[in-house]
Structure formats: C-alpha cells, structure tokens
Amino acid sequence: MKKLKQSVAVVALASLLAIGPAALASTATAGANDAQIQTEVVQKLQQKSEFKNVQSTVENGTVTLTGSVETYKQKLDAEKLARKSDKQVKSVRDLVEVSTSIPDAELQKKLANNLAYDRVGYGDVPFNVLTLDVKDGVVTLGGEMADYPAYNDALDIAANTKGVKDVVNNMKVAPTSTMDDHLRVRLFRAIYGDPVLSRYAIDPTKPIRILVDNGHIGLYGKVGSQAEVNIAGIRANGVFGGFSVENHLTTGATDVVK
Helix, strand or coil: CHHHHHHHHHHHHHHHHHHHHHHHHHHHHHHHHHHHHHHHHHHHHHCCHHHCCEEEEEECCEEEEEEEECCHHHHHHHHHHHHHCCCCCCEEEECCEECCCCCHHHHHHHHHHHHHHCCCCCCCHHHCEEEEEEECCEEEEEEEECCHHHHHHHHHHHHHCCCCCEEEECCEECCCCHHHHHHHHHHHHHHHCCCCCHHHHHCCCCCEEEEEECCEEEEEEEECCHHHHHHHHHHHHCCCCCCEEEECCEECCCCCEC
16 A cells, blocks of 8 residues: 555656646746737737726737726727737736716616617617616616527617616527517517507607517516506407517606617
C-alpha cells in the first residue's frame, strides 16, 4: 500500500511538471499580445464619439472596459467592439456604466408608451403580450411575442432608451404554427368584430391582446367594463380550433403593456 501511494504521488508530480511549462507558455504568450490588443481596442474606441469616456485595460488577453456611456445600447456596443477588435481577445469584462439617470416611474411610463405603439401598422400588434418592470433603472421584459421581429424590437427600444441601466430579458416567442396563425385571425375577427368591442379596433395599440400558444388562448389588456371582459371571453370561447381560453382582461384605462 505504501508503494502504491508513492507511485500515485510520483505520477501526480510528473503530470504537474508536464502541464506547468505549457500553462506558463500560454500565459506568457497571452501577456505578450496584451499591448497589441490594447492598441487595437483603443483605436476602435476612439473612432466612435459615443465611446469618448470609455477606457480599456488588457491582461492576459482579457479586456476590461470602464468609464461611462449615455445608453445601455452603447454599453453593449462597446463590449462588442472590444470583443471583435482583435482575434487574440479571450474575454471582455464590461464595467462601463450608463451615466443617464431617470426616475423609475418616469422611465416606466416612457417605455410603456413606446412599447405599446411599437409595431403599429404590422399585423402582429394584437398578438404580442408584453410585461414591463423598472427598478433602479434595470428594465425587465417578460411575456410572449408573436414573432421575432416584435421580440427584437422590444429589446432594441429598451436598450436605446436613455436612463436604462440594464435589461433583463424574460420574453419568449410563440412557437411557429400555421394552425395558431389561422386561429389568431379567427380570434381577432370574432373579438374586434363584436358590436360592443369593435370600438377598440380603431385604437392603433389594439388594447385587447390575444395570445395563442399551441391552440391555447389567453386574453390580456384592459377594457372599459366587466361586461366587455365577459363578452371578449365569450367570443374567444366560441372560436373553432382553440383548446382552452384564459381571460386575463381587466377594467380601467387602456394599458396594453403592464
């Protein structure tokens, strides 16, 4: 047993000795490239006026960004620029801060309005269900979007809005389904074509939002009365092809983005 332990120790020591020089060589190579990477990153940053307050340092191929920018989108762009500035960049630590600050309530109101009117003129507006939360400048997006253009637009709006410090993305995109697409059209016609609910059809934000996911239906948003809530539910339940209906409509001022 004693000889076995000695053999294991010898093998372990030999392995360390074999790996050690390789690791040291790798680190030395990375360190030797730091100056070149730093030069490339600085040159790239200097080409963009929005990065005038961004600084960089490089250690063993890892770029660390500090300083400030005006929007969260610029923070993301600075990181992307650093990552692509030199093929020898191993990783990027993005410590850049967003300098613009707006009270959460004001920022939430602004974002809700922009998101509500996004995609107006496109056919997917009634079928996007989006939730919004703002705390200390951090925006959390949730819900389910009908397609990727709507999903990407929501992210872009949040990232480009001044005052947003960070974006937490909890959104998902509804699965691709021809059956669901046909069901959406039938639901829209049934709900917005109802004599009581037809007045909402002229609202560009389409306050009654219709979520369809593999045949399961959810109604979201706000209408003027409980009677309208009930009518929307009845109309949705009467549409052929739906497996279930959950009516989450509430009453009050129109609010399609919570």
